[in-house]
Amino acid sequence: MFILFFGTRPGKKKEATLPGAACPYCGQAGQLRATLIPQFVHLFWIPVFRLRPTAYVECGHCKKAYAEDDLTTEMRRGLDGLASP
Known part of the structure; x- marks a missing residue:
């Protein structure tokens, strides 16, 4: 008999602030976190x-x-910066 453990799990979370981007909802600049x-x-x-x-x-x-x-587009640029090694 053989037991196989498999599945999905999250890796290490990466976070960064987006200083130049403004929130489309409230208009505050410098408050977005990717x-x-x-x-x-x-x-x-x-x-x-x-x-x-x-x-x-x-x-x-x-x-x-x-x-x-x-x-x-500003938010996508910030996320692309996180995705690159």
Whole structure:
């Protein structure tokens, strides 16, 4: 008998502020924080390959979160900076 442990789990979260971008909802500049969380498929708790990461931007003032479809070009640039090694 052989037991196989596999599944998905998040990797190390990366965060950065976006100082030049303003929140589209409340208009406050310098309050946006970009977050990127990589997802991995694991086998026996060892990461085998990377899935598409979870990415979002949240405003520190109004607490509104923006997902992939709601991002502006400034927000996308900030997330691209997090994704590069």
